[in-house]
Amino acid sequence: MTPLPPAKRFDWSNLAIRAASALVLVPAAVGAVWWGGWPFLLLMAVGVALLAIEWGGMTAPRAPLRVLTSVLVAVLAGVFLVYLRYVSAAWLVLLAGAGLAAFVARRVAERPADAAFGVIYIGAPCLALVWLRGTPDGRLWVLMLFAVTWAADIAAFLVGSLLKGPKLWPRFSPNKTWSGFVGGLVAATLAGFLCSRLLGDELGGVAGAVVGLFGGLATMGGDLWESMLKRRFGVKDSGDLIPGHGGLLDRVDGLMFAVIVLSIARLAELLA
Numbered sequence: 001m002t003p004l005p006p007a008k009r010f011d012w013s014n015l016a017i018r019a020a021s022a023l024v025l026v027p028a029a030v031g032a033v034w035w036g037g038w039p040f041l042l043l044m045a046v047g048v049a050l051l052a053i054e055w056g057g058m059t060a061p062r063a064p065l066r067v068l069t070s071v072l073v074a075v076l077a078g079v080f081l082v083y084l085r086y087v088s089a090a091w092l093v094l095l096a097g098a099g100l101a102a103f104v105a106r107r108v109a110e111r112p113a114d115a116a117f118g119v120i121y122i123g124a125p126c127l128a129l130v131w132l133r134g135t136p137d138g139r140l141w142v143l144m145l146f147a148v149t150w151a152a153d154i155a156a157f158l159v160g161s162l163l164k165g166p167k168l169w170p171r172f173s174p175n176k177t178w179s180g181f182v183g184g185l186v187a188a189t190l191a192g193f194l195c196s197r198l199l200g201d202e203l204g205g206v207a208g209a210v211v212g213l214f215g216g217l218a219t220m221g222g223d224l225w226e227s228m229l230k231r232r233f234g235v236k237d238s239g240d241l242i243p244g245h246g247g248l249l250d251r252v253d254g255l256m257f258a259v260i261v262l263s264i265a266r267l268a269e270l271l272a
Contacts, residue, residue: 025251033133033142040133041083048075048126050248054238055118058230058249063108067115070101075123082130094123125256128263135266137199144195144208145262148215149255151191152184156220159183173227181220188216203269211265215258222257226250 032043049072056068074097081090098119102112133142160180168176192212196203203211226249230238238247 030143030146033146034139036133036139041079044079044083044126044130045076047248047252048072048079048122051075051122051252052118054247054249055122058233058235058238059114059118060105060108060110063105063110066108067101067105067110067118070097070104070115071118071122074098074101074119075126078123078127079130082127083134085134087127087131090127094119094127097123121256125259128259132259132263132266135270140195140198141262141266144192144198144211145215145255145259147191147195148188148212148262149219149258151212152188152216152219152258153223153254155187156180156184169224169227172231173224176224176227184220185213185216188219189213192216207265211262214265215261218257218261219254222254225257226253 029043032039052068052072052075053064055071056064060067074094077097078090078094081087081093098116101115101119105112105115129142129145132138132145135141156176157180160175160177160183163177163179163183165177165179167174168178168181189209189212192215193205193209195212196205196208199208226238230236238249
């Protein structure tokens with residue numbers, strides 16, 4: 001594992017840039033989800049492309065273009081198949097794409113396991129998100145996903161910055177605290193409860209709170225997992241695409257785990 005410099009405290013002077021970036025990105029994401037159709041599919045395609053670029057640059061320094069291309073093709077194929085409602089075929093294609101990415105990486109002297117993992121790591125949440133949006137009331141479920149994830153992230157940052165206290169996992173993420181962790185879970189649980197009101201009888205308040213709690217746990221887990229990956233590959237950020245935030249992968253790491261949780265909850269609700 002490549003050592004990184006000690007983590008710095010958050011630069012409050014950077015807050016305006018972060019807020020401005022959010023004011024641009026959040027309405028675009030919410031609007032695409034609300035309208036669905038080609039705007040949502042376009043959002044997914046652009047997101048997959050950016051994530052694949054960041055993954056290739058972070059994990060395959062000798063041949064990033066070939067590795068990112070294999071990841072991109074595999075994930076996009078799965079996304080389009082789910083959009084066309086060929087869900088089972090999409091997951092099979094994703095697994096085959098992971099094997100293809102590993103083969104490509106081996107041919108260019110990169111690590112096959114990292115390339116294959118990139119397909120699954122990026123692809124599984126993308127397929128789950130497209131499937132979730134395509135279910136009845138899917139737009140509300142995806143907006144609930146956003147609310148839970150953003151509530152967990154924002155509350156964890158604010159509470160952790162104000163209360164500080166013992167570190168959550170100093171080896172990989174020195175700035176995160178237990179106070180922020182608890183604050184994020186409380187906020188995510190409340191967000192899940194409030195969003196359940198939008199779904200009416202489809203999801204009760206208690207069930208919504210439980211979904212919010214586990215979605216918050218997944219958000220925190222995804223954030224920590226990304227921190228561990230960045231330490232492993234010796235990078236501070238996955239990229240510099242978003243001013244004040246870093247790369248796209250840095251911004252959606254928690255959402256990538258949370259969408260799996262909410263998709264499982266949605267599937268259980270549909271099968272009940």
